[in-house]
Amino acid sequence: MTDIPSDASAAAPSTGEEGAAPRARAGTLAGDGREAVAGARSGSLPGAADPAADRAAERRRARRSRRYRRDVKWSPYALIAPFFLFFIAFGLFPLLYTGWASLHRVELGSPTDMEWVGLRNFSRLMEDDFFWNALRNTFTIGLISTVPQLLMALGLAHLLHYRLRGSMFFRVAILTPYATSVAAATLVFVLMFSRTDHGMINWALGLVGIDAVDWQNGDWTAQFAVSSIVIWRWTGYNALIYLAAMQAIPNDLYESAALDGASRWQQFRHVTIPSLRPTILFTCVVSTIGATQLFGEPLLFNQGASPTGGSDHQFQTLGLYLYEQGWFNQHLGRSSAIAWTMFLILVLIGLLNWAISRWIRRSS
Amino acid sequence: MTRLKKRGAGRQLHGGKVAYAVLILFTIGSLFPLVWTAIAASRNNTRLAETPPPFWFGGNLFKNLEIAWTDANMGTALVNTLVVAGSVTVGTVLFSTLAGFAFAKLRFRFRGLLLLLVIGTMMVPPQLSVVPLFMMVAEFGWTDQLQSVILPTLVSAFGVFFMRQYLIEALPTEVIEAARVDGASSVRLIWHVVFPAARPAMAVLGMLTFVMAWNDFFWPIIALTQGGEPTVQVALAGLGRGQIPDQSVIMAGALLGTLPLLIAFVLFGKQIVGGIMQGAVKG
Numbered sequence: 001m002t003d004i005p006s007d008a009s010a011a012a013p014s015t016g017e018e019g020a021a022p023r024a025r026a027g028t029l030a031g032d033g034r035e036a037v038a039g040a041r042s043g044s045l046p047g048a049a050d051p052a053a054d055r056a057a058e059r060r061r062a063r064r065s066r067r068y069r070r071d072v073k074w075s076p077y078a079l080i081a082p083f084f085l086f087f088i089a090f091g092l093f094p095l096l097y098t099g100w101a102s103l104h105r106v107e108l109g110s111p112t113d114m115e116w117v118g119l120r121n122f123s124r125l126m127e128d129d130f131f132w133n134a135l136r137n138t139f140t141i142g143l144i145s146t147v148p149q150l151l152m153a154l155g156l157a158h159l160l161h162y163r164l165r166g167s168m169f170f171r172v173a174i175l176t177p178y179a180t181s182v183a184a185a186t187l188v189f190v191l192m193f194s195r196t197d198h199g200m201i202n203w204a205l206g207l208v209g210i211d212a213v214d215w216q217n218g219d220w221t222a223q224f225a226v227s228s229i230v231i232w233r234w235t236g237y238n239a240l241i242y243l244a245a246m247q248a249i250p251n252d253l254y255e256s257a258a259l260d261g262a263s264r265w266q267q268f269r270h271v272t273i274p275s276l277r278p279t280i281l282f283t284c285v286v287s288t289i290g291a292t293q294l295f296g297e298p299l300l301f302n303q304g305a306s307p308t309g310g311s312d313h314q315f316q317t318l319g320l321y322l323y324e325q326g327w328f329n330q331h332l333g334r335s336s337a338i339a340w341t342m343f344l345i346l347v348l349i350g351l352l353n354w355a356i357s358r359w360i361r362r363s364s
Numbered sequence: 365m366t367r368l369k370k371r372g373a374g375r376q377l378h379g380g381k382v383a384y385a386v387l388i389l390f391t392i393g394s395l396f397p398l399v400w401t402a403i404a405a406s407r408n409n410t411r412l413a414e415t416p417p418p419f420w421f422g423g424n425l426f427k428n429l430e431i432a433w434t435d436a437n438m439g440t441a442l443v444n445t446l447v448v449a450g451s452v453t454v455g456t457v458l459f460s461t462l463a464g465f466a467f468a469k470l471r472f473r474f475r476g477l478l479l480l481l482v483i484g485t486m487m488v489p490p491q492l493s494v495v496p497l498f499m500m501v502a503e504f505g506w507t508d509q510l511q512s513v514i515l516p517t518l519v520s521a522f523g524v525f526f527m528r529q530y531l532i533e534a535l536p537t538e539v540i541e542a543a544r545v546d547g548a549s550s551v552r553l554i555w556h557v558v559f560p561a562a563r564p565a566m567a568v569l570g571m572l573t574f575v576m577a578w579n580d581f582f583w584p585i586i587a588l589t590q591g592g593e594p595t596v597q598v599a600l601a602g603l604g605r606g607q608i609p610d611q612s613v614i615m616a617g618a619l620l621g622t623l624p625l626l627i628a629f630v631l632f633g634k635q636i637v638g639g640i641m642q643g644a645v646k647g
Binding site: 068071072075076077078079080082083084086087089090091092093094095097098101106111112152155156159160162163164168169170171172173174175176177178179180181182183184185186187188189190191192198199200203232235236237240241243244245247279285289292293295296299300304305319322323326327332335336338339340342343346350 | 378379380383384386387390391393394395397398400401404412413414415416417455458459460462463465466467470471472475478481482485487488489490491492493494495496497498499500502503515516517518519521524544547549550554575578579581582586596597600601603604605606611614615617618619621622625626628629633634636637640641642644
């Protein structure tokens with residue numbers, strides 16, 4: 001690959017130089033051939049306009065080939081420049097500066113006045129019960145929302161993989177929640193999870209003889225309700241990702257399994273699942289990352305969209321806690337410390353994932 | 365039977381009654397909250413506080429939509445979101461294609477290192493940059509201006525990686541070599557060779573980016589205010605804060621904010637499903 005651009009740039013000038021010779025010859029055919037060729041070489045013959053024009057043409061050609069070489073050499077940098085310009089300004093720099101800010105006392109009112117405090121923001125965090133509460137909630141809500149979501153998605157993908165009438169309709173239908181924003185979905189679910197018996201869900205429970213549940217104020221009920229929004233929005237999306245992976249499994253695997261007398265369930269268990277392992281791992285990672293940042297659902301699920309995550313902080317996630325510390329308690333420095341703690345957790349998850357995928361690869 | 369055998373043993377079997385029943389159940393589950401949003405938006409606040417909840421449309425839909433449009437600033441919000449999501453999509457697709465092509469097919473210094481940087485930051489959550497971004501916006505005086513939400517999301521590491529993965533296979537190196545030998549400049553090469561080859565992936569990336577930008581929540585509610593220049597999500601968050609206590613108006617707002625993407629889903633559902641499945645295989 002290294003050779004290609006340099007080869008091309010070497011080829012370009014040579015064609016240019018060779019191109020010059022025939023044209024000079026052609027131009028002199030009208031007059032004395034030999035003289036003109038000599039003139040073209042020495043450039044000293046007077047009278048003919050040709051040599052000067054030739055020199056100009058040659059210079060032009062040389063310039064063009066120089067430009068061409070420059071183009072080939074520098075174009076890769078020009079191509080990545082716009083991306084990296086924005087990426088550094090709004091991605092990389094803020095990422096690192098968050099680390100710097102986490103070592104300072106920064107107030108919301110005057111975010112540019114920073115006072116060095118060392119690791120105090122982090123130590124304050126470790127002493128704060130609400131931090132541990134938020135960490136716990138993020139973990140449990142993540143678990144309640146991710147595990148059923150991915151299991152249902154797997155089942156759905158399996159069903160969608162059959163030959164079905166209207167299969168495209170089913171696919172589009174289960175994907176529509178993905179098009180619904182967190183805000184819109186949560187506002188609707190808040191109304192459906194309304195505490196009194198006129199809420200849709202409590203009314204439905206009432207039909208089967210279960211008393212109205214105060215969804216928002218219970219510990220587990222609130223976490224379940226918040227998780228249900230996540231599940232609703234992402235199950236169909238993940239099902240389509242699994243379906244795409246299932247369609248890539250070669251049919252012979254199933255054929256030989258069927259020849260060995262494997263039932264449909266056994267085929268699913270011993271052919272489909274092992275083939276989907278990388279995809280399953282991928283969706284687990286993406287869902288985990290999503291769960292770590294969970295923010296909009298618990299914010300808007302709360303009364304008046306306050307960032308406390310319920311009257312008792314029972315569904316306050318890390319994302320919400322960060323927002324509360326920074327934009328309500330006005331401690332941007334502490335907010336930054338929370339952000340970096342979240343980042344460390346994600347790195348830990350990443351390492352774990354890497355170890356698991358290595359272990360899977362070695363065992364299979 | 366013979367047809368079935370030809371298609372392979374287990375897979376392409378017709379779905380049984382149970383399969384259809386389960387799929388219909390999930391379809392209802394997926395669509396019901398959306399349909400009910402419209403039902404609730406067509407009622408009024410008192411009706412929504414009664415038992416049982418309404419299951420059919422009332423006559424207040426247009427009145428509620430109008431209140432949401434003006435009082436909840438949804439009209440401005442829709443225009444703003446269109447501007448934001450549109451520019452972010454164009455920027456992301458264009459810059460990702462250019463950089464993705466460079467990473468896929470060209471050799472340059474630090475290529476491996478830079479690519480590693482891109483991949484390494486692909487999954488970094490937005491929470492990690494929100495405090496410095498807030499400082500920058502305050503410093504530049506961009507509070508409540510649309511560029512404060514456009515610029516930080518104008519490029520995406522995922523986009524670059526996605527385009528790179530696609531172009532490695534979709535664009536044969538010989539084609540680039542041939543164009544170079546013919547003396548094509550980089551601009552011509554990109555216009556006549558790279559863009560045509562990348563078009564399918566650009567469409568998928570554009571669609572994913574547009575949906576993501578339309579629904580972006582965390583950073584916009586920090587950078588924008590509901591009374592100023594909100595995006596749809598910021599305006600909806602304002603409704604969630606109880607700015608208008610009428611539940612049917614809140615539902616009308618949610619409906620307005622979702623409708624454009626839902627219409628796109630009805631029109632291009634097949635392509636969107638195909639795009640997501642394609643993206644899954646590549647990514």
